[in-house]
Amino acid sequence: MITVVSRSWTVWALLTLLALLVAVGGTAVAAAPADSAPPAAPTPPPTSPVPTEEAVAELSLAEQQYRQAVALRDLQDATQKELRHAVRLLYSAAGIQHLSMARPQQAQQAQQAAAADGAGAQQGDKGKAAAPEFLTAASVRLELRNDTVPHLGALKELIYVYREGDGVPVNPAIAHRLLRLLAELGHPEAQADIGFHLAQGIEPVAPNSRDQLFRLVTPDIPAALVHYTFAAQSGDPVAQMSLGYRHLHGIDVPRSCQTAALYYAPVAEKVTQSAQLRDGLPEIEPVELSHKTAHSRRGPSSEQEMLHYQWFADFGNVEAAREAARLLAHGTAADHEQAFKYLLQAADAGDSDAMAHLGNMYANGQGVAQDNATALIWFRSAADMGNPAGYLGMGYMHMAGHGVAKDYSKAINYLSAAAGQQGGYGRMSGRLRDVRASAQFFLGQMHLKGWGTPAAVKQAAHHWEAAAKLGHLLAAYNLAMLLLGGQTGKGAGACAAAVALLKGVAERGFPAQQEANDDFQAGDYEWALLNYLKAAEMGVEAGQSNAAWMLTEGYGYEGGAEAGRAALALYKRSAVQGNHGALLRIGDSYWYGKGVRRDWRRAAQMYHEAGRHASAQALFNQGFMHQFGAGLDRDLHLAKRYYDDALKRHPDAELPVRLALRYLRLQQWWEGVQHRLPAKWAAAVTATLFTVSERGPAMHGPTQHVSPARGHAAALWSARLRRIVTFDFLFDSLDAFFDSRGSGDSNVDLTVAMTLLLVLALVLWRRRTLRQNQARQFVQAGVPAVVPQWLQEQQRQQQQQQAAAAAQPAAAAVAAAPPPLAQAGRADAAAASSSGSTAPGGSGGAELQHANGEGQGSGGAS
Structure with a gap:
């Protein structure tokens, strides 16, 4: 009994001691945060002990x-x-x-039925393969x-x-x-x-x-x-942009500018917020696919450029040091410390751009400790040399009061100088464009808020419009908000202008187009086409035209009518957004019957619309159609006018236009002489050489799948040969000359080089033929004439070989025998003299014998 009581007392004592320890420990833990620094924004404890759904999901x-x-x-x-x-x-x-x-039974039955139909098909359809499952x-x-x-x-x-x-x-x-x-x-x-x-x-x-x-x-x-x-x-931006684009143009939904603005505005706001972050927005390279760009190699990467500039900068080149610093400061892997070193090198050599960039780094604390006073010194040094970036830095520092007292009057003067400075730069570079855009944006902000000038919304909108044209995203967004608010006084056109600005800002924030460019350069055409189609669905004009081009040319998809229909729809959307080249492609669709019924009249209408926008290829096509009476009235004089106009619009296309003009002259000559021939012959020649027919199926039915990994080179060449059989190849075989719009087209250079090689080959072949004929004339006819040196060398070598071969069995007999060639020459000469023919230059025969004699002597000695 005593033992039980003592044990229970011991247990109660231990429990009491444990409770005291818990109480003391709880007091110590609660008091610990009081000794440390309080957080900037303390979070209140939860009101309920029940854990949140996020905590449950994490566990x-x-x-x-x-x-x-x-x-x-x-x-x-x-x-x-x-x-x-x-x-x-x-x-x-x-x-x-x-x-x-799971392979469904219906698919198996359809496959068996297709196989049975193929076995019992007619002879003309035996070559067609059954549709794959x-x-x-x-x-x-x-x-x-x-x-x-x-x-x-x-x-x-x-x-x-x-x-x-x-x-x-x-x-x-x-x-x-x-x-x-x-x-x-x-x-x-x-x-x-x-x-x-x-x-x-x-x-x-x-x-x-x-x-x-x-x-x-x-x-x-x-x-x-x-x-x-x-x-x-x-809140998905892809869906918002897709619906905004559809409502803007009324594609399968009611057309409403206000509804489009409601969809585009939140996306544009997110993009402007992302643009202000350190990483910024993804770089989107503007690429327009064509026969030239599809086979051109991409330029050096930013890393390769950086190594190139660093190599020259280490040898003291100022411009290379500045460019290396630019890449190091704004590249994917920014290294501000290295950029600061190269900028300091260029600034010490007197480069004003480097000075302004150093001021920007000190103002923002990039690569160095943040120091407004030092930033102001560098900005002033650059501004004293007339650098627009220096003017921009000085204007911002005076506007914001960083390192200097606020002075709105000086800020406006400096910013105005930065916005209008162009001296010494020639064509506006990317750096100068950004500087001018930022200066216009800050001027608009000062006019809107009345800093140093009376508040004027219209003046602010004027500056923001100038900045938006130079690519400033925040200026474009702010201007769109002013337009939607009715504060600019533009009236009915304000909504359309605002949506155009919001659409441009929104499209800068999503890399679907750039991902498509990268996939295309890597040869992954299927994913490139999918990304271009996604960009097209979001309303990006470049995505629409590039996706349509890939479907038309067979990159990324192997199909026929469905690819043509999709490409035509995309080209039409691209044309509505101002791509006049899409009008040309729509005309091609009607000319070839790609996705639509072949209609040369409609093709001529599309070419006419494209020609009104100075499309050289559309003018060339209209000249061809007038020349052959295809879709337009036959008029050779009008065809020449179109050809001349195409050459004037696009001088690099001189070769195809000159060839077309030569053929046009041939056709004019034929029309003048064809009445002299029998009617059947003239009709046959005209139908073969000077007529194209719209009858028959579409020339480009199922598009071949052009992909390096597919190995369809033989099919492509067979398709090209089938095109050459018809006279339609004149219409589109020279399309590559019109794909590039600048000078120095590589296609033109390649064609000129191939033409020169062909001419050289013809010259060499003709020269060889003349030599062979001349040798045959001298050897067989025995005409006494001057023997060329090359023929003497050839004969001497022949004599040496014959003499060496005959020297072993009978050296003496062979040495005394006359050369066979000389005998033939004498016999031929004798025959010529007996027949009464005369030959000028009788000394030629003596020279021939003398040459043969030299060959005989040398052969005998050997």
């Missing part, structure tokens, strides 16, 4: 599996085993129980577990897995099925992607014999608009 098993899978996929040297393990983790996190491709997302079997909610991040990562083939075979159909599931779960980006596929009629397919990633089908616009609407309401 969930699906989140842990997702993070582990991403960590495995991010490894640079990840093995296939690790990648497959990452796929299994993503499956588990996404709640996928079963995923496979494509497995799409409808053939994917997907089963989810009922006890879990799919992890959206894991689903998105699985889409990348099947697109890139990391740990699993590449399968666009499975990736598209997962994308549809992600869209059904309310993911805005997935909804926008599904809307893009439906709007452009893109249907990803499983691996197939043609190695296609997708096929083009009939677009489903209502379903696309539904997906776009849900994604836009959730």
Whole structure:
């Protein structure tokens, strides 16, 4: 009994001591933050002990599996085993129980029916292959577990897995099925992607014999608009830009400028915010695909340029030091310390641009400690030398009061000088354009707020309009807001001008176009086409024209009528946005029957519209059509006027125009002499050489898939030969001469070089033929004439070889025998003299014998 009581007392004592320790410890922990510095914005404790949904998600098993899978996929040297393990983790996190491709019975039956039809087809259709069977997302079997909610991040990562083939075979159909599931779960980006596929009629397919990633089908616009609407309401910029573009031009939706502004405004605001960050906006290279740019090599990368400039800068070149500093300060891997070193080198040599750049680095604390006083010194040094960037720096420092007292009058003077300075620069460079744009923007801000000048909204809008034309994004956005607010007094045209500004700002923030450029340069034409189509759907004119060109020329897609229809629709959208070259391409579509019925009258109308915008190729095409009476009335004089006008518009196209004019002269001569020949002969020649026919199927039906990895060179050459059989090759074989708009076209240079080589080959062939005829004349006819030196050398070598061969069996007999060639010459000469013929230059025979005698003597000695 005593033992039990003592034990219970011991237990109670221990419990009491533990409670005291807990209480003391809690007091110490609560008092610890009081000794440290208080945070700038203390966060109040949660009012409820229940954890938030984000905390639960972070602690969930699906989140842990997702993070582990991403960590495995991010490894640079990840093995296939690790990648497959990452796929299994993503499956588990996404709640996928079963995923496979199922070949439907309908597809098998259709394939068997196509094979049976092909076996019983007529002789003319035996060469046509049956349409291949494509497995799409409808053939994917997907089963989810009922006890879990799919992890959206894991689903998105699985889409990348099947697109890139990391740990699993590449399968666009499975990736598209997962994308549809992600869209059904309310993911805005997935909804926008599904809307893009439906709007452009893109249907990803499983691996197939043609190695296609997708096929083009009939677009489903209502379903696309539904997906776009849900994604836009959730703030997806791709959907917002797509709907804004459609409402701006009334494409499948009511045309409304105000609605377009509501969609474009939030995207433009995000872009302006991103532009003010340190990384800035992605660089978008303006590329217009053509036969020239498709086969041209990309210039050196920024890293290669930097090494080039650094090499010359280390030898003391001031301009190289400045350019190296520019690349180091604004490149992808900025190194401000190195940039500061090269700028200091150039500034010490008296370079005003480097001085202004040093002032900017000191003002912003890039590469050096922030120091407004030193920045002001460098800005003043550059401004004293008349540098516009120095004027801009001085104006900003006086406007903001950095390093100097605020002085709005001086700020306006300096900024005005920066905005109008052009001396010593010639054509406006990119650096000068940015300086002038920034100066105009700050002037507009001062006029808007009344700093140093009476507040004037219209004057601010004037400066911002000038800055927007020079590419200043924030000025364009602010001007658009003023226009939408009705503060500029432009009236009815204010909305359209504002939407145009917002559209331009929004398009600068998304790299779909640049990704397409990179894919095209890398030879990955399928992904390049998809990215161009995505940019086209967002309203980017360059994406529309480039995607249409790829579909027309067969880059990235192997198809026929559906590719032609899609290309024609894209060209029409591009033409509405001011691309006059698209009018020419639309005319080509009607001329060749690409995506539409062949109609040369409509083609002539499109060429006429393009010719009004100074398109040299459109003028050339109209001249051809007048020359042959194809789609236009036959008029040779009018054809010559169009040819001359095309040459005036585009002097680099002199070769094709001169050839066309020569052929036109031949045709004029033929029309003057054809009545002298029999009617049947004249009609046959006219129909063969001077007539083109619109009858028959489209010349360019199914477009060949031009890709280096496909190996279709033989098919392409056969198609070109089929074109040459008809006279249509005159119309488009010289298109490459009109693709470039600047001087020094490489296509022209290449053609001129090939022409010179051809002329040289003809000259050499003619020279060789003359020599052979001359030798035959001297040897066979025995005409006494002056023997050329080269013939003497040839005869001497022959005599030496014959004498050396005969010297072994009978040296003496051979030495006494006369040369066979001399005997032949004497016999021929005797025959010529007996026949009564005369030959001038009788000394030639003596020279021939003397030469033969020398050959005999040398041969005998050997």
